[in-house]
Amino acid sequence: MKEKKEKLLEIASKYGTPTYVYDLDRIKTQYQYLKDAFNWPKLAICYAMKANYNPDILKTLGSIGAYIDAVSPGDLYLALQCGFDISKVIYTANNMKETEVEAVMKTGVLMNIDSLSRLDKLAKKYPGARICLRFNPDVVDGEHDKIKTGGDLTKFGILLEDADNAALIAKKGNLKIVGLHEHTGSGLKKTDSILSAMKNIMAIATPIRFPDLEFLDFGGGFKVPYGPDEQQINYKKIGKNITLLFKDFCIDYGKQLRLIFEPGKFLTAQAGALLIEVNTIKQNRERIICGTDSGFPQLIRPMFYDAYHHIENISNPNGPFKKYDICGNICETGDLFANQRKLSKIREKDILSINDAGAYCYAMGGVYNLRPMPAEVVLDNGAIRLSRKRLSPEQLVSLILAETSGNV
Ligand SMILES: Cc1ncc(COP(=O)(O)O)c(C=O)c1O
Numbered sequence: 044m045k046e047k048k049e050k051l052l053e054i055a056s057k058y059g060t061p062t063y064v065y066d067l068d069r070i071k072t073q074y075q076y077l078k079d080a081f082n083w084p085k086l087a088i089c090y091a092m093k094a095n096y097n098p099d100i101l102k103t104l105g106s107i108g109a110y111i112d113a114v115s116p117g118d119l120y121l122a123l124q125c126g127f128d129i130s131k132v133i134y135t136a137n138n139m140k141e142t143e144v145e146a147v148m149k150t151g152v153l154m155n156i157d158s159l160s161r162l163d164k165l166a167k168k169y170p171g172a173r174i175c176l177r178f179n180p181d182v183v184d185g186e187h188d189k190i191k192t193g194g195d196l197t198k199f200g201i202l203l204e205d206a207d208n209a210a211l212i213a214k215k216g217n218l219k220i221v222g223l224h225e226h227t228g229s230g231l232k233k234t235d236s237i238l239s240a241m242k243n244i245m246a247i248a249t250p251i252r253f254p255d256l257e258f259l260d261f262g263g264g265f266k267v268p269y270g271p272d273e274q275q276i277n278y279k280k281i282g283k284n285i286t287l288l289f290k291d292f293c294i295d296y297g298k299q300l301r302l303i304f305e306p307g308k309f310l311t312a313q314a315g316a317l318l319i320e321v322n323t324i325k326q327n328r329e330r331i332i333c334g335t336d337s338g339f340p341q342l343i344r345p346m347f348y349d350a351y352h353h354i355e356n357i358s359n360p361n362g363p364f365k366k367y368d369i370c371g372n373i374c375e376t377g378d379l380f381a382n383q384r385k386l387s388k389i390r391e392k393d394i395l396s397i398n399d400a401g402a403y404c405y406a407m408g409g410v411y412n413l414r415p416m417p418a419e420v421v422l423d424n425g426a427i428r429l430s431r432k433r434l435s436p437e438q439l440v441s442l443i444l445a446e447t448s449g450n451v
Contacts (some may be wrong), residue, residue, distance in 0.1 A: 094307030166216020185228025228264025315401020336369025
């Protein structure tokens with residue numbers, strides 16, 4: 044632990060702050076854990092690259108056999124550039140316009156279709172295509188309302204009761220339905236939800252309705268502990284039930300299908316940290332405001348989902364504990380990483396590590412207030428390597444001006 048803190052301080056001193064750090068070895072360990080937990084001969088772990096599209100992470104996961112869940116043309120092109128074979132990519136976008144469908148179909152990627160309307164259009168334009176169908180599993184779970192993707196209050200997937208309609212449309216267009224998919228939500232709180240969603244999909248996956256199935260894909264959502272009271276779920280324990288359930292299904296279906304999961308958070312969240320520097324300490328009556336050199340556009344989860352991220356003062360880990368508001372440098376009142384958080388005494392110039400920041404942090408980032416995104420550094424077999432540099436404000440402005448050159 045001490046060694047890790049020293050490494051983080053070394054990174055902050057060498058590359059400055061704000062800087063994201065990703066431990067590639069931890070990502071490999073997480074991947075292997077899931078491979079072991081779901082012991083099925085035809086198992087695919089399909090990395091939901093929306094969680095973190097850093098090319099070093101993509102290449103690392105590609106090198107150990109991961110598949111890719113891509114959700115946009117940008118995702119797809121980056122995955123291909125990082126060496127993924129098109130046969131290992133599933134394209135799960137929603138609300139696509141025609142130009143997107145045309146561009147993506149040209150690559151030969153397997154499309155995951157999530158509405159009857161899109162299915163109908165696809166059947167007319169691409170008769171004979173191989174596709175996957177995304178269903179709404181009708182199970183509601185997830186660590187925040189904004190990331191629950193099953194049930195009535197979500198835009199995702201085809202309703203289970205429309206399975207016959209979907210099969211009929213596909214049959215008319217001679218479409219080959221090779222896979223069925225669901226994703227219940229992110230940070231599933233109850234392991235029962237995974238089993239319930241699987242059962243709901245299996246119930247519609249009959250050989251009469253869908254005779255050409257090659258796989259069932261049960262999405263992501265494996266939870267990681269963020270807060271001090273949260274426990275790590277033992278997925279190895281429920282893995283046995285999952286593989287047994289799938290085995291029985293395959294016997295009934297009459298074919299050994301591929302079992303697919305699409306984790307994002309589970310693979311990368313705990314492997315990442317955002318290093319930030321304290322530049323201002325302000326005593327606002329009874330509150331101590333700790334001002335830092337990052338802000339919510341660079342790590343939005345606390346502001347967007349009220350998410351908890353553990354924060355450590357790695358410059359002064361043994362100081363007396365006090366309560367702080369850990370704030371960013373953005374002109375918004377809600378620009379807070381933590382509210383009244385107990386931390387070891389913070390001084391100006393201290394480096395704070397915002398932990399578990401490897402998923403949905405950099406990837407959801409932006410340059411609001413025109414502050415460039417942090418650098419990204421990887422720990423690869425323990426060695427420190429710059430993965431992506433931080434632009435200077437001048438470089439960021441040059442990019443903006445280059446893109447708007449006709450207008451200024
Ligand atoms: C379709 C789909 N699959 C997989 C994931 C990954 O979820 P998580 O990062 O919680 O594992 C998501 C994220 O929301 C998703 O929308």
